[in-house]
Amino acid sequence: MAASIAARSSAISISRQITAKPSPSDREPRSTVNFPQPYIGRRNVRLLASVNSNGGATGGKSDSKAPALEIPNIEDDSTYDFVSGVPSHLLPKPLSSTQYSKPASDGSRLRVAYQGVRGAYSESAAEKAYQNCEAVPCDQFDAAFQAVERWLVDRAVLPIENSLGGSIHRNYDLLLRHRLHIVGEVKLAVRHCLLANHGVKVEDLKRVLSHPQALAQCENTLTKLGLVREAVDDTAGAAKDVALRNLKDTGAVASSAAAAIYGMDILAEDIQDDCDNVTRFLILAREPIIPGTDRPFKTSIVFSLEWGPGALFKALAVFALRQINLTKIESRPLRNQPLRSSDTCFDYLFYVDFEASMADQNAQNALRHLKEFATFLRVLGSYPLDTTML
Ligand SMILES: O=C(O)C(=O)C[C@]1(C(=O)O)C=C[C@@H](O)C=C1
Numbered sequence: 359m360a361a362s363i364a365a366r367s368s369a370i371s372i373s374r375q376i377t378a379k380p381s382p383s384d385r386e387p388r389s390t391v392n393f394p395q396p397y398i399g400r401r402n403v404r405l406l407a408s409v410n411s412n413g414g415a416t417g418g419k420s421d422s423k424a425p426a427l428e429i430p431n432i433e434d435d436s437t438y439d440f441v442s443g444v445p446s447h448l449l450p451k452p453l454s455s456t457q458y459s460k461p462a463s464d465g466s467r468l469r470v471a472y473q474g475v476r477g478a479y480s481e482s483a484a485e486k487a488y489q490n491c492e493a494v495p496c497d498q499f500d501a502a503f504q505a506v507e508r509w510l511v512d513r514a515v516l517p518i519e520n521s522l523g524g525s526i527h528r529n530y531d532l533l534l535r536h537r538l539h540i541v542g543e544v545k546l547a548v549r550h551c552l553l554a555n556h557g558v559k560v561e562d563l564k565r566v567l568s569h570p571q572a573l574a575q576c577e578n579t580l581t582k583l584g585l586v587r588e589a590v591d592d593t594a595g596a597a598k599d600v601a602l603r604n605l606k607d608t609g610a611v612a613s614s615a616a617a618a619i620y621g622m623d624i625l626a627e628d629i630q631d632d633c634d635n636v637t638r639f640l641i642l643a644r645e646p647i648i649p650g651t652d653r654p655f656k657t658s659i660v661f662s663l664e665w666g667p668g669a670l671f672k673a674l675a676v677f678a679l680r681q682i683n684l685t686k687i688e689s690r691p692l693r694n695q696p697l698r699s700s701d702t703c704f705d706y707l708f709y710v711d712f713e714a715s716m717a718d719q720n721a722q723n724a725l726r727h728l729k730e731f732a733t734f735l736r737v738l739g740s741y742p743l744d745t746t747m748l
Pocket residue numbers: 473474477478479480481517520526548569571572591592593594637
């Protein structure tokens with residue numbers, strides 16, 4: 359493998375990873391029938407956490423053509439992993455929800471991959487998730503996923519949505535292409551600064567470099583200043599580039615930490631369009647955590663549906679009927695899936711976050727119900743909510 363121990367303290371670059379043989383999970387999902395389908399079909403599997411054998415409220419079977427809001431009987435005694443469909447006794451022991459943030463017992467620091475260079479917001483998020491961790495920079499999101507899969511690091515912390523800019527679609531797509539588990543979330547208040555080299559004034563600037571999300575979050579300020587925007591891989595990388603090339607007509611939108619690291623002046627602070635600018639990051643690991651009920655949990659799933667009137671309404675009703683609160687829904691195109699026979703519409707994957715632990719009977723019933731009519735369903739993780747004040 360090209361990425362080796364030598365890469366331990368240097369940035370992980372995707373080009374280095376590409377020389378390695380792709381694992382089956384690196385491949386693009388081809389269609390719903392080619393996905394690993396632990397939840398698909400009409401077979402009733404038990405969930406990893408124990409469930410009672412009558413399977414829920416009504417115990418009745420529903421009609422798959424017009425799914426009624428009823429719960430099926432549980433007929434199969436086996437226990438399967440949510441994600442892989444492998445019998446759970448054959449899987450590595452998952453982390454418990456209290457273990458997931460503890461440092462390793464041998465005193466070594468947890469290695470946490472993030473996308474960007476030093477001074478990126480993602481680095482701060484990694485450090486917020488795991489104080490005293492070794493934050494490992496990666497040039498692309500994909501490299502951070504691969505770094506975890508190849509045991510180069512222990513975790514990855516990647517942005518998934520921002521309160522102003524919206525979803526980071528690339529990471530939704532990568533969640534499905536890779537086999538990692540969501541084991542936590544981190545919310546980070548993002549306060550952007552306009553940075554420039556020493557002696558440069560705002561009036562001297564013609565262009566500004568930054569991550570597309572950061573540029574979107576500062577839309578109003580940058581429009582008022584009349585600056586031409588140029589998108590780069592990360593905010594701190596923009597600052598580094600402007601500093602290294604000693605540009606006099608170009609600024610960067612980045613953090614105050616990046617200004618200090620790359621020796622730049624801060625021309626303006628808090629230039630985001632709203633002072634409440636928050637980015638939510640996901641913490642990814644090779645193994646899932648055991649969902650608990652000792653504190654508020656969230657569960658993230660992805661599913662696809664048969665086409666037809668009310669299909670999404672019925673899918674979401676499995677949660678509404680059980681008073682389960684949804685916190686996020688995102689739809690993404692189902693790639694490599696030919697257009698439907700009528701050629702008039704696309705196929706979608708729906709990513710849903712809901713406020714319940716997979717250890718809750720209610721959540722298990724909801725997913726068992728959804729699996730009756732979903733053409734694909736995967737649990738991406740069940741993890742504690744980040745309830746810290748920003
Ligand atoms: O460029 C950075 O500093 C990042 O950490 C990336 C990122 C993102 O992808 O959304 C993270 C937080 C901010 O929302 C802006 C950019």
